[in-house]
Amino acid sequence: MIHPTAVIDPSAVIGENVQIGAYSVIGADVHIGDGSVIGPHVVIEGPTRIGRDNRIAQFASLGGDPQDKKFKGERTELVIGDRNVIREYVTINRGTGDGGGVTRIGDDNWLLAYVHIAHDCRIGNHTVFSGYAALAGHAEIGDWVIISGYAGVHQFGKVGAHAFIGMGCLVGADVPPFVMMANEQHGRPRGINSEGLKRRGFDTARIAAIKRAYRTLYMAGLSLTEAREQLAVQAQNSEDVRAMLDFLERSERSLAR
Numbered sequence: 277m278i279h280p281t282a283v284i285d286p287s288a289v290i291g292e293n294v295q296i297g298a299y300s301v302i303g304a305d306v307h308i309g310d311g312s313v314i315g316p317h318v319v320i321e322g323p324t325r326i327g328r329d330n331r332i333a334q335f336a337s338l339g340g341d342p343q344d345k346k347f348k349g350e351r352t353e354l355v356i357g358d359r360n361v362i363r364e365y366v367t368i369n370r371g372t373g374d375g376g377g378v379t380r381i382g383d384d385n386w387l388l389a390y391v392h393i394a395h396d397c398r399i400g401n402h403t404v405f406s407g408y409a410a411l412a413g414h415a416e417i418g419d420w421v422i423i424s425g426y427a428g429v430h431q432f433g434k435v436g437a438h439a440f441i442g443m444g445c446l447v448g449a450d451v452p453p454f455v456m457m458a459n460e461q462h463g464r465p466r467g468i469n470s471e472g473l474k475r476r477g478f479d480t481a482r483i484a485a486i487k488r489a490y491r492t493l494y495m496a497g498l499s500l501t502e503a504r505e506q507l508a509v510q511a512q513n514s515e516d517v518r519a520m521l522d523f524l525e526r527s528e529r530s531l532a533r
Contacts, residue, residue: 279316288322297334306339309358323351323370327358327383336366342379342395344413347372357383357401368393375414382419400437409441418453420476422469436523438476440469449532452493452523454486454516457532465494465532478516485514493520494533500524 279298284290289307296302297316305322308314312326315334320326324339332338339354341347350373362368366387371378375396381387382401392410393399399411400419409423412430417423418437429435429447436453445457451465454473458466468490473483489510493503504524511518524531 285322291328303339321370324354324356326356327360329358330356330360330362333363333366335364336362338362338366338368340367340369342369342372342375342413344372344375344395346374347395350377352377352379352395354379354381356381357385359383360385360387362387363391364389366391366393369395371396372413394431406443420472422472424459430529432529434523434527434529437519438469438472440472442466447532449530450523450527451532452520454520455490455532465490482514482516485510486516486520489514489517489520500531500533 277294278296281298282296282300284302285304287304288302291308291310293311294308296314299316300314300318303321306320307325309326309328311328312330314332317334318332319337321339352371354368354370355378369379372395379395379397381399384402385399386404388405388407390408391405394411394413396414397411398416400417402420403417404422406425408426410428414432415429416434418435420438421435423441424443426444427441433447434450436451438454439451440456441447442457442459445459451457454468455465456467456469458464468486470483489507492506507517507521511521
């Protein structure tokens with residue numbers, strides 16, 4: 277299951293039924309969970325924890341030092357969950373001491389070719405990052421988010437659950453849950469991700485409530501304070517609107533409007 281040309285540090289912990297391809301390098305303090313498949317020419321540096329049943333393609337580079345001038349060699353980690361697909365030339369850096377010390381990837385994500393995840397990022401579950409998508413440091417991505425090819429998220433940016441970021445869109449402000457960003461530079465909100473919600477089983481009533489919240493936030497001509505007040509009323513009858521309101525309350529940067 278492990279190719280004879282692979283180089284594995286004695287301190288690495290390799291689970292059961294793990295495959296490691298030719299010329300891959302597994303460094304010190306790396307843990308790889310059961311059933312994972314590591315392709316050829318992969319480099320994994322530690323400290324890194326990788327869960328079960330992940331698929332990591334050739335030439336991926338995981339757990340490298342953060343690309344941050346403030347990093348002084350302190351112990352930081354990369355933590356990856358279960359059943360992720362990480363394709364060719366993906367790069368994911370460990371965290372920094374100032375940023376919490378951990379870059380964290382959840383479960384069941386697809387990171388396609390040439391994706392870059394910088395230090396201290398937090399990615400939820402069931403996301404899709406298309407080719408060449410990139411996150412700057414400290415970005416937070418919610419569950420079921422889709423980030424299209426060549427799109428990028430600014431450092432410390434937040435993207436809420438079920439949002440859709442269009443191809444080539446540069447996200448410089450926080451994107452609430454369910455919102456679809458336009459396929460243009462310095463993207464703008466262009467409605468909700470209704471097609472994605474339908475595919476995930478959202479019924480007509482839930483989608484209607486989300487659309488109403490979107491109109492309140494983006495189309496009613498209200499200030500952000502006024503929109504929050506109206507959303508608080510709508511949230512009494514909708515958990516999805518409550519999720520949007522909670523996101524607005526947690527946002528520390530400007531909001532994409």
